[in-house]
Amino acid sequence: MGLLVKERSVVVPGEVLAEGLDFLPSNGTYRHEEKILANQLGLLVVDGKVLKTIPLSGRYLPKKNDIVIGRVMDITMMGWRFEINSPYTSLLSMKEGSFDFIPKNANLSKYYALDDHAVLEIIKVTSQNLVDLTAKGPGLRKLKGGQIIKVNTHKVPRIIGKKGSMVSMLKKATGCKIIVGQNGLVWVQGEPKSEILAVDTIHKIESESHLPGLTERIKSHLEQTLGIKIEAEPDQPEEER
Amino acid sequence: MMAYKKRHDNRAVDETRPIIAKAGVIKKADGSAYFSIGKTAAYAAVYGPREMHPKFMQDARRGVLRCNYNMMPFSGMGERVRPGPNRRSKEISMVTEKALLPVVDLDDYPYAVVDVFIELPQTDAGSRCAGICAAAIALADAGIRMKDMVAAVSVGQVEDLLVVDLDYEEEAHEEGDVADIPLAMIPSTGEITLLQMDGKITKENLLKAIALGKPVLQRIAEIQRKALKEKFDNHGDNNE
Numbered sequence: 001m002g003l004l005v006k007e008r009s010v011v012v013p014g015e016v017l018a019e020g021l022d023f024l025p026s027n028g029t030y031r032h033e034e035k036i037l038a039n040q041l042g043l044l045v046v047d048g049k050v051l052k053t054i055p056l057s058g059r060y061l062p063k064k065n066d067i068v069i070g071r072v073m074d075i076t077m078m079g080w081r082f083e084i085n086s087p088y089t090s091l092l093s094m095k096e097g098s099f100d101f102i103p104k105n106a107n108l109s110k111y112y113a114l115d116d117h118a119v120l121e122i123i124k125v126t127s128q129n130l131v132d133l134t135a136k137g138p139g140l141r142k143l144k145g146g147q148i149i150k151v152n153t154h155k156v157p158r159i160i161g162k163k164g165s166m167v168s169m170l171k172k173a174t175g176c177k178i179i180v181g182q183n184g185l186v187w188v189q190g191e192p193k194s195e196i197l198a199v200d201t202i203h204k205i206e207s208e209s210h211l212p213g214l215t216e217r218i219k220s221h222l223e224q225t226l227g228i229k230i231e232a233e234p235d236q237p238e239e240e241r
Numbered sequence: 242m243m244a245y246k247k248r249h250d251n252r253a254v255d256e257t258r259p260i261i262a263k264a265g266v267i268k269k270a271d272g273s274a275y276f277s278i279g280k281t282a283a284y285a286a287v288y289g290p291r292e293m294h295p296k297f298m299q300d301a302r303r304g305v306l307r308c309n310y311n312m313m314p315f316s317g318m319g320e321r322v323r324p325g326p327n328r329r330s331k332e333i334s335m336v337t338e339k340a341l342l343p344v345v346d347l348d349d350y351p352y353a354v355v356d357v358f359i360e361l362p363q364t365d366a367g368s369r370c371a372g373i374c375a376a377a378i379a380l381a382d383a384g385i386r387m388k389d390m391v392a393a394v395s396v397g398q399v400e401d402l403l404v405v406d407l408d409y410e411e412e413a414h415e416e417g418d419v420a421d422i423p424l425a426m427i428p429s430t431g432e433i434t435l436l437q438m439d440g441k442i443t444k445e446n447l448l449k450a451i452a453l454g455k456p457v458l459q460r461i462a463e464i465q466r467k468a469l470k471e472k473f474d475n476h477g478d479n480n481e
Contacts (some may be wrong), residue, residue: 089292
């Protein structure tokens with residue numbers, strides 16, 4: 001009776017997590033007769049009586065209010081079609097594309113050309129997963145220069161950290177501009193050497209995020225590589241050593 | 242002529258060949274696995290959910306599972322296997338798909354497809370079962386929602402002996418009748434999702450053979466789950 005697996009352990013589909021009626025199933029778990037089983041690979045979280053899992057893998061599913069990084073894959077009569085690293089493409093309408101007035105018959109590639117990248121917000125997702133975007137909002141813009149890397153979308157919260165602590169530490173230590181999209185695309189721009197360090201560190205966060213003591217490990221990794229001390233409120237980072 | 246009382250490789254009747262299972266072996270895939278049983282080896286790679294092409298195959302209600310079984314040219318025992326799809330591989334792709342479909346839940350992915358590619362570098366009978374086992378691990382590794390694993394093994398009868406996991410020598414046994422029955426099961430409910438048969442067997446013996454296979458399938462499911470967990474254990478060790 002009761003819980004059969006330790007909290008925060010990796011659970012796999014079909015694994016019996018609990019027996020009896022003491023617990024309730026939630027995301028990533030389901031009830032079969034008297035048992036609660038996992039139906040997705042993930043880390044088990046016990047929240048009071050509720051058993052759920054944090055997924056460790058899987059593609060990005062668009063969600064309303066998510067900030068994503070997209071690539072223009074097509075230009076239509078009504079706006080732009082963006083590829084957002086998901087099974088579904090998304091539409092940016094002319095109205096949501098720019099604060100400027102876009103006249104009739106305007107050449108839309110003046111605003112976003114094919115293969116341009118942009119930070120966008122998802123404003124609507126229908127039941128059939130048709131996705132609408134907006135480019136109007138704080139921080140939303142076209143991306144110029146820098147590089148874009150792909151990470152596991154479920155690791156994005158780890159890369160951002162609590163209230164953005166991880167990504168701001170990374171920005172301060174490397175001096176790079178970094179934008180993390182919920183869809184697992186990360187834009188990095190800065191000095192070539194620090195850009196490489198930022199990308200390496202992001203991949204390190206991604207691969208070690210399920211192990212405890214992540215922030216400390218990343219901090220010492222940055223300190224070692226840069227040879228500087230990172231304070232809670234560090235000064236301007238040194239340029240190149 | 243000696244009757245087949247003892248298996249040629251001295252295995253117990255309910256003993257499989259040695260099994261190796263690994264998850265996450267193909268870096269570029271969304272999920273992947275390796276599963277080998279004796280000399281039969283299978284790789285499975287899962288891509289998706291992703292946009293479905295051709296478009297007319299899209300389903301507005303749920304995502305589609307698309308499996309592809311392929312024996313590599315050098316995988317056979319003698320002659321080169323002619324590459325490309327053929328009647329046999331198309332059939333096996335279809336039954337693999339149907340064996341896995343009862344556990345996977347693709348309701349959240351209308352219009353999308355989950356592609357499963359099963360490649361066999363080496364075969365010694367029981368390849369569709371190895372393929373299904375690998376595919377189930379790879380699907381779970383890809384983060385697809387599925388209510389359970391699917392375990393598969395072949396059972397059968399060689400002369401009068403009921404056995405589990407026939408190898409090629411037993412399958413091609415010529416001194417008497419042979420029945421070869423690939424079997425796939427959902428471990429938590431005991432439901433059978435694949436049942437094919439090649440050869441002759443009585444109804445009573447068929448039921449006995451399936452009963453013999455069920456506990457073996459439970460053990461295989463444990464091996465599959467262990468493989469998935471080991472992926473994350475190893476990860477920790479490598480970085481420490």
